[in-house]
Amino acid sequence: MGLTVISSSPQALKKQPNPEVLHTRTIDREDFTLPEYGEPDSTRALIKIQDGCDVMCSFCLIPFARGHERSRLRDDVIREAEILVAGGYREIVLTGVNVGQYRQDETDLVGLIAQLEAVEGLERIRISSIEPTTITNALLDRMAASSKLCPYLHIPLQSGDDTVLSAMNRPYDVEEFTRLIRKAIAAIPRLGLGTDLMVGFPGETEEAFEHTLGIARELPFPTFMSLPIPNVLVPLPRSCRTRCRLRSLVNVQDYSRSCPALNAWPLQNGISDPPCPSSSSPE
Numbered sequence: 001m002g003l004t005v006i007s008s009s010p011q012a013l014k015k016q017p018n019p020e021v022l023h024t025r026t027i028d029r030e031d032f033t034l035p036e037y038g039e040p041d042s043t044r045a046l047i048k049i050q051d052g053c054d055v056m057c058s059f060c061l062i063p064f065a066r067g068h069e070r071s072r073l074r075d076d077v078i079r080e081a082e083i084l085v086a087g088g089y090r091e092i093v094l095t096g097v098n099v100g101q102y103r104q105d106e107t108d109l110v111g112l113i114a115q116l117e118a119v120e121g122l123e124r125i126r127i128s129s130i131e132p133t134t135i136t137n138a139l140l141d142r143m144a145a146s147s148k149l150c151p152y153l154h155i156p157l158q159s160g161d162d163t164v165l166s167a168m169n170r171p172y173d174v175e176e177f178t179r180l181i182r183k184a185i186a187a188i189p190r191l192g193l194g195t196d197l198m199v200g201f202p203g204e205t206e207e208a209f210e211h212t213l214g215i216a217r218e219l220p221f222p223t224f225m226s227l228p229i230p231n232v233l234v235p236l237p238r239s240c241r242t243r244c245r246l247r248s249l250v251n252v253q254d255y256s257r258s259c260p261a262l263n264a265w266p267l268q269n270g271i272s273d274p275p276c277p278s279s280s281s282p283e
């Protein structure tokens with residue numbers, strides 16, 4: 001069962017009181033096409049090139065909500081880029097659930113980027129978040145050599161602990177991730193990096209969390225998103241310990257004072273603020 005919001009024009013993308021939702025048994029390429037839409041008053045526009053995911057991380061509902069991986073038609077992407085550029089947009093952000101898995105026939109993500117680089121008037125191409133296991137040497141080489149592809153990679157790590165990564169069903173370990181980051185830094189001048197880190201995953205011990213803190217300090221991420229475990233698959237207690245861990249991680253980025261999401265995050269059952277019980281027991 002697929003759920004897809006249908007929109008026929010940019011105007012329809014404004015928040016509607018009752019969104020129109022299509023329920024289908026299969027999901028076609030056309031289902032995720034929102035043509036010729038850029039941010040108002042911006043030189044940047046988004047193009048969704050891919051949808052769905054086959055990875056099945058244990059915390060994630062996307063494979064159920066968005067279905068299997070599928071890629072938008074290459075010529076359709078190029079046509080939309082040309083229309084956006086003609087409309088005044090100068091930068092394209094390639095988006096999708098798992099953009100690194102883009103493929104149409106012989107064209108992969110790098111091939112698509114090469115064709116987009118040939119669009120006259122398009123000055124910058126940016127990749128949104130990309131899974132670490134889909135970053136190829138060819139992509140790093142392209143990013144290093146291209147005058148249009150922005151040197152920025154947002155690569156979700158999620159946890160700095162192998163046991164937690166395994167429980168999350170993430171298809172890499174910390175060493176592989178670290179090696180990838182070092183290779184990317186060596187290959188791409190002035191590379192910008194970002195990541196996602198999650199705290200409070202079931203079974204995360206104090207030691208496991210320390211591993212995440214350690215990797216956050218060690219790797220040169222100028223930006224990272226720190227998130228409590230999403231409360232979507234099962235209701236999870238938002239305990240004092242998880243809150244403390246999130247605060248510690250946020251502090252690594254010196255971001256705590258400007259993190260409204262953290263400050264607004266309610267504690268369950270009236271559990272009060274720190275002092276947090278220090279314990280090596282899991283969440």
Ligand code: SF4
Binds near residue numbers: 054062
């Ligand atoms: S790779 Fe991303 S979209 Fe796919 S299941 Fe994992 S978290 Fe969800």
